[in-house]
Amino acid sequence: MKLNRRTFIKGLGAGTAGCAFATLPGSIAALGTTELQGSAESVASICEMCSTRCPISARVVKGKNVSILGNKKAKSFGGAVCARGGAGHSQLYDKQRIVKPLKRIGERGEGKWAEIEWDEAYSIIAKNLNKIKADYGAESVAFSSKSGSLAGHLFHLAKAYGSPNTFTHASTCPAGYVIAAKAMFGDKISRDLSNAKYIINFGHNLYEGINMSETRGMMNAQMEQGAKLVVFEPRFSIVADKADEWYAIKPGTDVAVALAICNTLIKDDLYDKAFVAQYVSGFEAFAEEVEQYTPEWAESISDVPAEDIRRITHEYAAAAPHALVDFGHRSSFTTEEFEMRRALYAANVLIGNIERKGGLYFGKKAPNYNKFAGEKAAPTLSKPGVANMPKIDAKRIDMVDEQYSLLWSEGGMYQSILDASLDAVPYQLHGWVMSRTNPMQTLTDRARIVKAMQKLDFIVACDIYISESAAYADIFLPESTYLERDEEISDKSGKNPVYYVRQRVVETIGDTKPSWLIWKEVADKLGQGEFFPWDNMETLQLFQVDKDVALLNHIKRDGWVSYGKPLMLREPSMVKDFIATYPNAKTPDSDNTYASHLSFKTPTGKIELSSDKVEGIAPGRGVIKFREVSMKKADELYFIQGKVAVHTNAGTQNVPMLANLMSDNALWIHPVTAKLLNIQSGDAIRIYNATGSEDGHALVTPGIRPDTVFAYMGCGSKNKELARATGKGVHCGNLLPDVKSPVTGMCLHTTGVKIAKI
Numbered sequence: 169m170k171l172n173r174r175t176f177i178k179g180l181g182a183g184t185a186g187c188a189f190a191t192l193p194g195s196i197a198a199l200g201t202t203e204l205q206g207s208a209e210s211v212a213s214i215c216e217m218c219s220t221r222c223p224i225s226a227r228v229v230k231g232k233n234v235s236i237l238g239n240k241k242a243k244s245f246g247g248a249v250c251a252r253g254g255a256g257h258s259q260l261y262d263k264q265r266i267v268k269p270l271k272r273i274g275e276r277g278e279g280k281w282a283e284i285e286w287d288e289a290y291s292i293i294a295k296n297l298n299k300i301k302a303d304y305g306a307e308s309v310a311f312s313s314k315s316g317s318l319a320g321h322l323f324h325l326a327k328a329y330g331s332p333n334t335f336t337h338a339s340t341c342p343a344g345y346v347i348a349a350k351a352m353f354g355d356k357i358s359r360d361l362s363n364a365k366y367i368i369n370f371g372h373n374l375y376e377g378i379n380m381s382e383t384r385g386m387m388n389a390q391m392e393q394g395a396k397l398v399v400f401e402p403r404f405s406i407v408a409d410k411a412d413e414w415y416a417i418k419p420g421t422d423v424a425v426a427l428a429i430c431n432t433l434i435k436d437d438l439y440d441k442a443f444v445a446q447y448v449s450g451f452e453a454f455a456e457e458v459e460q461y462t463p464e465w466a467e468s469i470s471d472v473p474a475e476d477i478r479r480i481t482h483e484y485a486a487a488a489p490h491a492l493v494d495f496g497h498r499s500s501f502t503t504e505e506f507e508m509r510r511a512l513y514a515a516n517v518l519i520g521n522i523e524r525k526g527g528l529y530f531g532k533k534a535p536n537y538n539k540f541a542g543e544k545a546a547p548t549l550s551k552p553g554v555a556n557m558p559k560i561d562a563k564r565i566d567m568v569d570e571q572y573s574l575l576w577s578e579g580g581m582y583q584s585i586l587d588a589s590l591d592a593v594p595y596q597l598h599g600w601v602m603s604r605t606n607p608m609q610t611l612t613d614r615a616r617i618v619k620a621m622q623k624l625d626f627i628v629a630c631d632i633y634i635s636e637s638a639a640y641a642d643i644f645l646p647e648s649t650y651l652e653r654d655e656e657i658s659d660k661s662g663k664n665p666v667y668y669v670r671q672r673v674v675e676t677i678g679d680t681k682p683s684w685l686i687w688k689e690v691a692d693k694l695g696q697g698e699f700f701p702w703d704n705m706e707t708l709q710l711f712q713v714d715k716d717v718a719l720l721n722h723i724k725r726d727g728w729v730s731y732g733k734p735l736m737l738r739e740p741s742m743v744k745d746f747i748a749t750y751p752n753a754k755t756p757d758s759d760n761t762y763a764s765h766l767s768f769k770t771p772t773g774k775i776e777l778s779s780d781k782v783e784g785i786a787p788g789r790g791v792i793k794f795r796e797v798s799m800k801k802a803d804e805l806y807f808i809q810g811k812v813a814v815h816t817n818a819g820t821q822n823v824p825m826l827a828n829l830m831s832d833n834a835l836w837i838h839p840v841t842a843k844l845l846n847i848q849s850g851d852a853i854r855i856y857n858a859t860g861s862e863d864g865h866a867l868v869t870p871g872i873r874p875d876t877v878f879a880y881m882g883c884g885s886k887n888k889e890l891a892r893a894t895g896k897g898v899h900c901g902n903l904l905p906d907v908k909s910p911v912t913g914m915c916l917h918t919t920g921v922k923i924a925k926i
């Protein structure tokens with residue numbers, strides 16, 4: 169494939185007419201781009217319209233458009249993309265996209281910007297960051313980015329600069345289930361939805377909150393395996409609509425139902441005793457604790473009938489081990505998120521579905537897979553390390569309590585940036601470099617974030633749009649979109665090793681750069697260029713493959729390189745296939761599995777249903793327990809949110825094609841509640857609580873509990889630069905209080921609200 173250098177000066181396109189920000193400095197509209205330069209042949213690459221990062225195959229069509237299809241080689245993704253993935257070109261070529269560095273010239277958030285050259289942007293950044301470092305220490309600058317893609321390059325810059333304060337979006341999304349898995353299994357764990365015969369789902373919204381391979385997996389289970397799907401969801405979601413049974417569970421009470429499932433499995437003698445004896449530590453303490461959590465008790469808390477919990481548990485156990493309780497992703501985060509995810513995992517452990525088809529399993533990356541194969545079945549990737557990085561003595565701002573120690577290596581507690589900025593807890597923050605994140609919409613308590621940003625000395629935002637958060641930056645750095653970037657090879661191993669890589673499909677539009685280059689050039693200006701000893705992305709890729717050019721080309725050509733056969737250590741048919749493939753493979757156990765090789769990176773080497781380690785860092789939490797949570801006042805309604813199939817979080821609301829499909833999020837209200845409030849569908853309403861107030865529209869529907877209201881998240885931006893989204897719909901982050909959950913540090917996305925017709 170040959171990419172031309174950028175040649176984009178073709179006069180003003182007619183399409184800029186009617187665009188509210190045709191004159192915004194640095195936008196494509198100002199540049200007048202009309203032709204796309206890029207590969208007319210399909211290029212294997214990776215979608216980034218959401219963090220699922222599906223493998224794609226894309227090409228430029230007649231200089232006018234980009235065709236984006238799924239990569240057919242990636243079977244588990246069904247060779248397809250979702251609606252957002254298919255709309256990637258609309259983001260790429262959006263005339264409101266920012267394609268030139270900007271400097272703030274008005275007040276923060278006022279929307280006054282001036283175009284500058286990259287070198288001037290870097291000079292301003294270096295001057296300010298070096299001053300903050302000299303005056304207050306490098307630790308007083310926080311660096312944050314949504315994890316994945318090029319986040320590691322920003323964090324590398326933070327380390328070179330000398331700050332320990334790096335944050336992903338973890339405490340707004342995966343920290344709960346990831347940290348619970350680390351505490352219990354010693355590692356992250358995956359679910360084998362496609363082979364499951366019975367799935368119990370607690371608000372895992374896979375038919376709207378799409379993850380192509382998991383969504384396909386659940387479809388396969390339902391359509392090919394005839395799996396039964398039981399769904400606990402406060403609203404009638406698409407998943408609920410496709411389920412065999414739906415229970416409108418009370419928000420935040422999943423932990424009670426999960427514990428009642430565990431109670432029934434133990435009390436009715438349905439659990440896998442041999443599995444528990446061999447692999448589990450702390451079963452007795454757990455069993456003693458859950459004795460009180462009967463289905464009747466759970467009904468009184470969750471509104472799920474006891475007799476159904478009991479029957480469902482029996483059906484689930486009958487389908488074991490090819491059955492699973494989906495540990496989910498979001499549903500309602502409560503302050504008991506840690507206990508909820510552990511209870512959901514426990515319901516799997518008790519039926520012994522670990523490393524069985526249709527159960528839970530650990531990723532099989534090349535080093536581990538090769539040990540079983542007894543040969544180099546898959547290549548391993550090298551990680552470039554940089555010698556003599558500065559030693560950082562300062563503590564992270566979220567190291568305020570030992571209980572969060574499981575979180576520090578998992579992305580940190582994002583909210584702590586606000587405490588450090590506003591209240592100097594544990595010390596004063598002075599700067600913030602943010603990339604690919606929009607906390608005003610996606611964290612909580614927007615007003616507090618505005619105050620925190622107003623107080624900081626210096627803020628840099630790297631984005632593709634002036635998001636609501638970027639609107640408060642001093643310097644805006646426009647990144648090239650994923651269709652214009654090359655990146656490192658990624659490990660996407662599941663049951664067997666897999667690699668894929670992002671490659672440029674289109675020549676860079678305007679004056680944008682990939683962030684790996686941006687942070688390297690910032691380091692150069694800071695005088696820390698020695699810590700970025702690579703010239704370009706290919707140097708990094710070649711380092712990864714130990715200069716094996718043929719391997720790199722193979723990964724680039726196919727875009728999805730999968731090695732060997734899927735392996736689950738306790739699944740006889742898979743182990744048999746594996747041994748047939750690799751003559752030097754480890755000898756199996758007498759039951760034709762690798763069961764004796766299954767071990768866990770926990771202090772006991774077993775699955776810790778009760779954990780001394782957790783008791784040590786968070787006294788009282790060693791054993792999984794139910795605790796009451798207070799999510800709302802008595803006279804308030806639960807306010808819950810979820811993903812919609814045509815938008816990603818707060819990141820796509822301004823993408824033309826997707827904004828056309830949906831730009832407002834009407835609030836779902838049950839007819840009984842609506843009648844009491846004299847509200848009808850389409851009415852203008854006010855949603856308010858102690859944190860904030862939002863105006864929106866009502867959607868009266870029986871598909872929601874009477875005590876709950878629901879909105880799709882990611883609408884109602886308050887900055888004028890996102891012209892297609894501004895002021896449209898309910899801004900969820902403006903209604904959510906700032907909370908830190910025990911152990912996981914998770915923020916809360918469910919709260920109480922009142923509603924009034926306006």
Ligand SMILES: Nc1nc2c(c(=O)[nH]1)N[C@H]1C(S)=C(S)[C@@H](COP(=O)(O)OP(=O)(O)OC[C@H]3O[C@@H](n4cnc5c(=O)[nH]c(N)nc54)[C@H](O)[C@@H]3O)O[C@H]1N2
Binds near residue numbers: 683811819820881
């Ligand atoms: N109320 C509420 N809050 C939530 C959620 C919810 O359901 N309800 N969901 C939570 C979840 S699950 C998550 S993961 C978080 C996500 O929250 P964030 O981490 O803030 O991520 P996004 O909202 O996806 O988008 C972040 C920004 O990335 C920008 N962007 C897109 N592509 C690129 C690129 O290539 N380069 C750069 N530099 N920028 C780019 C977008 O313009 C956007 O401004 O939100 C959480 N917050």
Ligand SMILES: Nc1nc2c(c(=O)[nH]1)N[C@H]1C(S)=C(S)[C@@H](COP(=O)(O)OP(=O)(O)OC[C@H]3O[C@@H](n4cnc5c(=O)[nH]c(N)nc54)[C@H](O)[C@@H]3O)O[C@H]1N2
Binds near residue numbers: 379918
């Ligand atoms: N289309 C689309 N797909 C996405 C994303 C996107 O923004 N758009 N984002 C991606 C990301 S970052 C993530 S993290 C995943 C998230 O994937 P999911 O976690 O599956 O997605 P959400 O829609 O946030 O899920 C919340 C669901 O839980 C329900 N719910 C709320 N409270 C409760 C409760 O207390 N109990 C139960 N049982 N259910 C409850 C909500 O009604 C909603 O349906 O999706 C990914 N895929």
Ligand code: SF4
Binds near residue numbers: 216253
């Ligand atoms: S789920 Fe959709 S938007 Fe997300 S990476 Fe895959 S195709 Fe792209």
Ligand SMILES: [Mo]
Binds near residue numbers: 340341342
């Ligand atoms: Mo997420």
